[in-house]
Amino acid sequence: MEKKVHTTCPYCGVGCGVIATVTRKGAVSVKGDPEHPSNYGWLCSKGSALAETIDLDGRILHPEIDGRQASWDDALDLVADKFAAAIAEHGPGSVAFYVSGQLLTEDYYVANKLMKGFFGSANIDTNSRLCMSSSVAGHRRAFGADTVPGVYEDLELADLVILAGSNLAWCHPVLYQRLAAAKENRPGMKVVVIDPRRTMTADIADLHLAIRPDTDVALFAGLFSHLVSNDAVDQNYVAANTSGFAEAFAVAGCVSFGEVLERTGLPSMQLREFYRLFTTTEKVVTCYSQGVNQSSSGTDKVNAILNCHLATGRIGRPGTGPFSLTGQPNAMGGREVGGLANMLAAHMAIENAEDRDRVQRFWGSPAIAERPGLKAVDLFRAVADGRVKALWIMATNPVVSMPDADAVEAAIRACPFVVVSDILRQTDTARHAHVLLPSLGWGEKSGTVTNSERRISRQRAFLDPPGEAQADWWQLAEVARRMGFGRAFAYEGPADIFSEHAALSAFENAGTRDFDIGAYGGLTINAYNEIAPFQWPQPAGQVNSETRFFADGGFYHTDRKARFVAVKPRETDRTRPDYPFTLNTGRVRDQWHTMTRTGKSARLSSHIAEPFAELHPRDAMEIGVGNAELVEIRSQQGRAIVRALITERQARGSIFMPIHWNDQFAARARINTVVPATTDEFSGQPASKNVAISVRRFEVK
Numbered sequence: 001m002e003k004k005v006h007t008t009c010p011y012c013g014v015g016c017g018v019i020a021t022v023t024r025k026g027a028v029s030v031k032g033d034p035e036h037p038s039n040y041g042w043l044c045s046k047g048s049a050l051a052e053t054i055d056l057d058g059r060i061l062h063p064e065i066d067g068r069q070a071s072w073d074d075a076l077d078l079v080a081d082k083f084a085a086a087i088a089e090h091g092p093g094s095v096a097f098y099v100s101g102q103l104l105t106e107d108y109y110v111a112n113k114l115m116k117g118f119f120g121s122a123n124i125d126t127n128s129r130l131c132m133s134s135s136v137a138g139h140r141r142a143f144g145a146d147t148v149p150g151v152y153e154d155l156e157l158a159d160l161v162i163l164a165g166s167n168l169a170w171c172h173p174v175l176y177q178r179l180a181a182a183k184e185n186r187p188g189m190k191v192v193v194i195d196p197r198r199t200m201t202a203d204i205a206d207l208h209l210a211i212r213p214d215t216d217v218a219l220f221a222g223l224f225s226h227l228v229s230n231d232a233v234d235q236n237y238v239a240a241n242t243s244g245f246a247e248a249f250a251v252a253g254c255v256s257f258g259e260v261l262e263r264t265g266l267p268s269m270q271l272r273e274f275y276r277l278f279t280t281t282e283k284v285v286t287c288y289s290q291g292v293n294q295s296s297s298g299t300d301k302v303n304a305i306l307n308c309h310l311a312t313g314r315i316g317r318p319g320t321g322p323f324s325l326t327g328q329p330n331a332m333g334g335r336e337v338g339g340l341a342n343m344l345a346a347h348m349a350i351e352n353a354e355d356r357d358r359v360q361r362f363w364g365s366p367a368i369a370e371r372p373g374l375k376a377v378d379l380f381r382a383v384a385d386g387r388v389k390a391l392w393i394m395a396t397n398p399v400v401s402m403p404d405a406d407a408v409e410a411a412i413r414a415c416p417f418v419v420v421s422d423i424l425r426q427t428d429t430a431r432h433a434h435v436l437l438p439s440l441g442w443g444e445k446s447g448t449v450t451n452s453e454r455r456i457s458r459q460r461a462f463l464d465p466p467g468e469a470q471a472d473w474w475q476l477a478e479v480a481r482r483m484g485f486g487r488a489f490a491y492e493g494p495a496d497i498f499s500e501h502a503a504l505s506a507f508e509n510a511g512t513r514d515f516d517i518g519a520y521g522g523l524t525i526n527a528y529n530e531i532a533p534f535q536w537p538q539p540a541g542q543v544n545s546e547t548r549f550f551a552d553g554g555f556y557h558t559d560r561k562a563r564f565v566a567v568k569p570r571e572t573d574r575t576r577p578d579y580p581f582t583l584n585t586g587r588v589r590d591q592w593h594t595m596t597r598t599g600k601s602a603r604l605s606s607h608i609a610e611p612f613a614e615l616h617p618r619d620a621m622e623i624g625v626g627n628a629e630l631v632e633i634r635s636q637q638g639r640a641i642v643r644a645l646i647t648e649r650q651a652r653g654s655i656f657m658p659i660h661w662n663d664q665f666a667a668r669a670r671i672n673t674v675v676p677a678t679t680d681e682f683s684g685q686p687a688s689k690n691v692a693i694s695v696r697r698f699e700v701k
Ligand code: SF4
Pocket: 009, 010, 011, 012, 013, 014, 015, 016, 039, 042, 043, 044, 045, 046, 047, 048, 172, 173, 174, 175
């Protein structure tokens, strides 16, 4: 009989509902779920091609030790022994997990619990560090907690939508379709795109501000100053719900219109028009994504945006608000369970002794981490210098995706003990594993994910696990059991884990901070299987409550007020005579991350078949390179060789390259070998949008 399963797309943070159909003969097809409130039936090219990416080609079907097939018992015993030995000999700081926004919330929860509550270390970080950690840091500074106030419907209700550092058309395609449809139906609605590149998203923009890289702080500090000078501040909202206005204005007020023009490189008419639109439009939503987050000033950029929304009280009401868009399907779920080195669980803080005590009692754990652990870049530095002796990497490919990728690969190769849990054998990272563990892929695993608008949806299995593949949470729980922590990890399935996670969010009012799904604690397996998509918070006893954050203040600092943060523009020009160009990295429409799954679809690969460097025609002329000829990109860090793509969408002096391809595709195709491991001081997020490089024509000898 044909089987139909309601599940969720595993790619971007939009979190679209998918109906997967499996025929009697085992053929799989997918279509958008018309009842899912994130996509109402729409799917983008990646989501539509999901059925083309689930074959078993290249799958890891059995555990392996040093490249040889092993039993689960032998592999898990070895992992438990090596982690226990490292902790006994060198302390809890000598072990680390590097996980992923591809993990389900249940996997994330168990990994975080084992590392922080039972190993006593907070050395668990995630590839979501590369995606949205500057937004997390900015939210915590302004709101007192990592709370995203926006919902997707706000984009349709706003009269002005600002997309800052977001190529929504390619990176959140279904949300873009919703916005484009809303704009079509409401002729007065305006869209402003802020991006150094003229991306496909700019095609629906009424105003495209092609600012110089990393000058967003100047742009929004200037806007803050403009709001004050034009009497556009909501004095009542500011007085009742915020603090720090005067201090923030003392800094932003010094940023003159002329300085903004000089720093951003914008024509004065465009800047005036942007400030006029923001000042005179009541319903404004500002979405921001990697162009804001992936910067050495990413957290300041976020706060510069939040300052403008707080000053005008445009937050927490339909059609208004700042809105951070997450890149990955479960970046938000990882935040909820504390799957980052500087978070605890249920949005509680490691630095807070009461929170630590509450979580430790709830878990019944022997040793809670007392301080934040190593964030992604520092984690791999600690692997490189020998401080980390045992490393477990789950569902991610840091040898391609981390900045300074050659150094990351060398660190992993030199690490005494590396475990990789993944679905594919031949990733650049899996090749270096001492122990390789076969995980479940999309369609085989079961659990929950949370999208950008705080909506928790089920991923449901509709395929049998191939070979001996097992869920990531099961692998972690089995290692925990072998290390003597079995009672705390005796889960029968993901429903048990989700119920425990929900109960912790409500435990002794832990969730009053901002996150409570206590209504979903103690679920039966049937109830868990039937969960329909819902947004948090859902406090115990209030299932299906609808909560808008911050309409009447209620922020999470102790005085319940939001904080303005004084941010001032910094020097952003990284170029120098030997590296006169700026490199900006990003994504293409039809590939996902390091292409381990989307690369399997011929249809998706036909959109853009190979890596490229996009450059302006006049730059190409000066370098002496023609379209599709090879160029060599060099930075202080490394080099890459790809084809030139000459286009006026690219600003002069800057080069765009996609992040997806690796050296298995072509020699020197890994762009992250060129990107240095520079990070934002508050979030630890790497900066990959403004790298000084040289470009020259490459001759094949
Ligand atoms: Fe999947 Fe994102 Fe496309 Fe939706 S928009 S189908 S979540 S990749």
